[in-house]
Amino acid sequence: MAAGAGIELLLNQGAGSTAPLCPHGPTLLFAKINRREQETRRFYACSACRDRKDCNFFQWENEKVSVARLLAREEFNQSRQPPFTHKQYVERYQYFVSLPQVKRIFCLDCQLLLLPEDWDKHTSHQQLGNVFLHQLKRPSKLLLPLENKKTNAQYLFADRTCQFLLDLIVSLGFGKVLCVGTPRLMAVGKKLFLDVTIFRLLYLLPDGSGEKCVARMVLHELIKLRQFEKKNPVMKSQLLDIDFRYSQFYSEEEFCHYNMFNHHFFGEKSAFEAFQTFMCQDNGVPIIMVTDPPFGGLVEALAHSFKKIAATWKTSQKEDDELPIFWIFPYFFEPRILQCFPTFSMLDYQVDYDNHALYKHGNSGRKQSPVRIFTNLLPKTVILPAEEGYRYCSLCQRYVSSANRHCEICQACTSKDGKEWKHCHICNKCVKLSWFHCETCSHCVLRDHSCGGARSGCFICGSTDHKRRECPDTLVQNKITEKSRPHKRKHFKMNKKDVTTKSEQQAQAMSTGKKKTMKRITAKSKRKKKRKSK
Numbered sequence: 258m259a260a261g262a263g264i265e266l267l268l269n270q271g272a273g274s275t276a277p278l279c280p281h282g283p284t285l286l287f288a289k290i291n292r293r294e295q296e297t298r299r300f301y302a303c304s305a306c307r308d309r310k311d312c313n314f315f316q317w318e319n320e321k322v323s324v325a326r327l328l329a330r331e332e333f334n335q336s337r338q339p340p341f342t343h344k345q346y347v348e349r350y351q352y353f354v355s356l357p358q359v360k361r362i363f364c365l366d367c368q369l370l371l372l373p374e375d376w377d378k379h380t381s382h383q384q385l386g387n388v389f390l391h392q393l394k395r396p397s398k399l400l401l402p403l404e405n406k407k408t409n410a411q412y413l414f415a416d417r418t419c420q421f422l423l424d425l426i427v428s429l430g431f432g433k434v435l436c437v438g439t440p441r442l443m444a445v446g447k448k449l450f451l452d453v454t455i456f457r458l459l460y461l462l463p464d465g466s467g468e469k470c471v472a473r474m475v476l477h478e479l480i481k482l483r484q485f486e487k488k489n490p491v492m493k494s495q496l497l498d499i500d501f502r503y504s505q506f507y508s509e510e511e512f513c514h515y516n517m518f519n520h521h522f523f524g525e526k527s528a529f530e531a532f533q534t535f536m537c538q539d540n541g542v543p544i545i546m547v548t549d550p551p552f553g554g555l556v557e558a559l560a561h562s563f564k565k566i567a568a569t570w571k572t573s574q575k576e577d578d579e580l581p582i583f584w585i586f587p588y589f590f591e592p593r594i595l596q597c598f599p600t601f602s603m604l605d606y607q608v609d610y611d612n613h614a615l616y617k618h619g620n621s622g623r624k625q626s627p628v629r630i631f632t633n634l635l636p637k638t639v640i641l642p643a644e645e646g647y648r649y650c651s652l653c654q655r656y657v658s659s660a661n662r663h664c665e666i667c668q669a670c671t672s673k674d675g676k677e678w679k680h681c682h683i684c685n686k687c688v689k690l691s692w693f694h695c696e697t698c699s700h701c702v703l704r705d706h707s708c709g710g711a712r713s714g715c716f717i718c719g720s721t722d723h724k725r726r727e728c729p730d731t732l733v734q735n736k737i738t739e740k741s742r743p744h745k746r747k748h749f750k751m752n753k754k755d756v757t758t759k760s761e762q763q764a765q766a767m768s769t770g771k772k773k774t775m776k777r778i779t780a781k782s783k784r785k786k787k788r789k790s791k
């Protein structure tokens with residue numbers, strides 16, 4: 258990508274209602290920016306897919322579209338929706354659960370819970386038989402994470418992170434969680450809910466049939482239950498995700514098929530209503546939104562959606578509070594997130610993933626995860642575990658990584674990556690230990706840089722913290738090194754890649770992950786925007 262040239266997202270340009278639709282809901286309006294940072298032409302493209310092979314929607318803003326083409330487009334959009342409605346999925350689930358275990362079969366190729374009448378069609382597919390009921394409670398473990406598809410990676414939290422988040426949410430007193438793109442957290446929350454329900458059923462049946470059990474309960478169990486109930490009140494959660502496979506496992510109250518880049522609810526109107534009800538009912542039960550969106554770009558689109566979510570919640574609130582949010586994202590997006598949400602702060606906690614080599618926690622010399630939690634909660638209320646190496650800084654009034662030292666001059670714990678940083682008196686800020694102050698460039702840089710060149714930053718996300726090859730988005734990196742370089746491509750044109758399996762096809766149609774082939778908002782056009790807005 259030529260420096261200075263790029264693509265910029267235009268929100269609130271009166272586009273909203275007039276934006277054409279792709280299979281992923283209303284498209285977003287973008288502007289091409291040329292080398293001299295001038296806007297050239299505007300166009301609509303898919304909000305969810307950065308890759309042409311997932312969604313090749315493209316339309317110039319002022320393009321005339323014939324009626325025939327509109328009809329064809331509508332038909333195509335319809336054809337890309339899930340094969341069943343959510344209601345049908347729920348009915349199928351209920352039937353599935355009622356089957357004897359030997360008849361409970363999950364088709365791995367189609368990622369579908371099969372009913373006896375489907376068996377014929379799936380005989381040649383890979384299947385998982387004897388599905389246990391408890392497996393249905395953690396669909397994120399049953400469903401293949403969309404990971405080996407280059408564009409559809411799903412990065413699931415490591416159990417440690419998931420437990421940490423849930424304990425934190427419970428200890429902060431939240432009784433409800435809106436999970437936006439966090440299916441694993443949803444499942445753990447649901448498990449907690451089930452545990453409590455089962456406990457109640459076993460021991461506390463009001464008709465007295467549980468009495469005997471209560472008598473047999475040893476005291477400490479009772480105490481535990483009391484504590485459990487007091488500290489861990491039943492947690493309600495709702496999952497919003499573009500991965501419609503979850504409709505198979507969750508009711509319409511628990512799951513909405515949703516696109517977080519354009520705040521679009523798929524399917525019938527009832528999906529939006531379920532969300533609205535979840536956000537506004539049981540007033541007084543504190544609610545928090547936890548989101549872990551695909552990384553790479555479009556921070557502004559996400560923020561736009563999250564503000565709409567918060568606005569829905571606000572309609573039910575008397576006080577002028579903000580909806581508490583945990584937004585999980587890499588630390589180098591901090592400036593852009595804070596620009597959208599000035600009340601947010603970034604916590605030092607390193608979020609770990611199961612299936613991502615680069616994001617695993619860094620004790621024992623492994624690479625540290627660059628993924629953090631951004632929140633509008635008071636940082637000092639979010640206690641980070643000492644046993645994982647976090648400490649409290651009484652000056653900053655927040656928990657920080659143990660290597661993150663308080664700089665007297667900056668008056669803050671300045672490290673962003675969890676490693677030690679040092680203060681540069683010329684730049685008047687703290688920088689990584691591996692950097693030095695270069696007289697020629699007159700700022701701090703890596704030792705092996707080329708003087709006077711463009712700021713050595715990441716080609717993919719614009720961060721100056723790392724190079725392209727270290728970008729957390731390995732997928733992007735593969736894409737760029739293996740395939741066409743972005744500047745060779747015209748408006749997102751991608752080589753058509755053959756789709757291998759049916760489930761891939763389905764998944765690709767409906768879901769996107771941590772992937773990005775092309776930065777739509779370059780760091781530079783971003784900086785320009787900043788300047789403009791000042």
Ligand code: SAH
Nearest residue numbers: 412413414438439440441499500516517769
């Ligand atoms: N760490 C999380 C998963 C994060 S991966 C966990 O363990 O629960 C990103 C998630 O966002 C995936 O579940 C993916 O299906 C979802 N997602 C991707 N693009 C989306 C979009 N446009 N709208 C809504 N959800 C999306």
Ligand code: ZN
Nearest residue numbers: 279281303312
């Ligand atoms: Zn699309």
Ligand code: ZN
Nearest residue numbers: 664667680687
């Ligand atoms: Zn400093």
Ligand code: ZN
Nearest residue numbers: 681684694701
């Ligand atoms: Zn310096």
Ligand code: ZN
Nearest residue numbers: 695697698708
């Ligand atoms: Zn230099």
